[in-house]
Amino acid sequence: MNTAPASAEEPRWLTEEEQRVWRFYMHATTLLEDHLDRQLQRDAGMPHIYYGLLVKLAESPQLRLRMTELAMHAKITRSRLSHAIARLEKNGWVRREDCPSDKRGQFAVLTDEGRQVLRKTAPGHVAAVRNAMFDRLTPEQQKSLGEIMQIVAEGLQPNEAGADLPWLR
Numbered sequence: 293m294n295t296a297p298a299s300a301e302e303p304r305w306l307t308e309e310e311q312r313v314w315r316f317y318m319h320a321t322t323l324l325e326d327h328l329d330r331q332l333q334r335d336a337g338m339p340h341i342y343y344g345l346l347v348k349l350a351e352s353p354q355l356r357l358r359m360t361e362l363a364m365h366a367k368i369t370r371s372r373l374s375h376a377i378a379r380l381e382k383n384g385w386v387r388r389e390d391c392p393s394d395k396r397g398q399f400a401v402l403t404d405e406g407r408q409v410l411r412k413t414a415p416g417h418v419a420a421v422r423n424a425m426f427d428r429l430t431p432e433q434q435k436s437l438g439e440i441m442q443i444v445a446e447g448l449q450p451n452e453a454g455a456d457l458p459w460l461r
Contacts, residue, residue: 324424331420336413338383341366342376343417346385346410349402356401358391363459370459385409 306314328340336343348365349355357365363373377400380386385406391397426434449457 327424328420335416336409342380345376346406349400350410356399359398359400362400368458
């Protein structure tokens with residue numbers, strides 16, 4: 293009987309059950325993101341990521357966040373955020389303000405027009421989220437899904453210096 297440990301170079305292949313779960317996860321998240329993107333494009337002319345940025349600004353004190361902090365909340369690179377904010381500025385939904393304490397820093401600020409588009413768009417968006425996800429799950433399944441996603445997210449967001457996270461790139 294060979295009791296030698298598996299080679300460090302040999303991959304730990306997914307079991308059939310793990311493959312099944314992984315593929316359903318990928319299938320569902322791709323379809324869900326597309327569903328929400330299409331709803332928001334139809335109702336407000338914006339992709340889901342832009343809606344998330346507006347929501348985060350609306351939830352922030354004085355309707356503003358440092359650009360680096362907004363990138364962290366959105367889990368996107370600073371370059372992608374800068375492009376998104378430029379598009380939102382063009383629509384009049386966001387404006388940039390210089391940071392008085394850091395000459396290199398900037399704030400993204402939600403405008404009155406941005407708040408209006410959120411008020412108009414939110415009911416359709418929450419209906420799309422409910423219909424696509426929460427109405428299909430029992431309260432117990434919702435709780436389990438939340439716990440699972442928290443574990444995955446925390447595992448992918450290490451706290452140590454030098455972590456390769458999108459908003460640090």
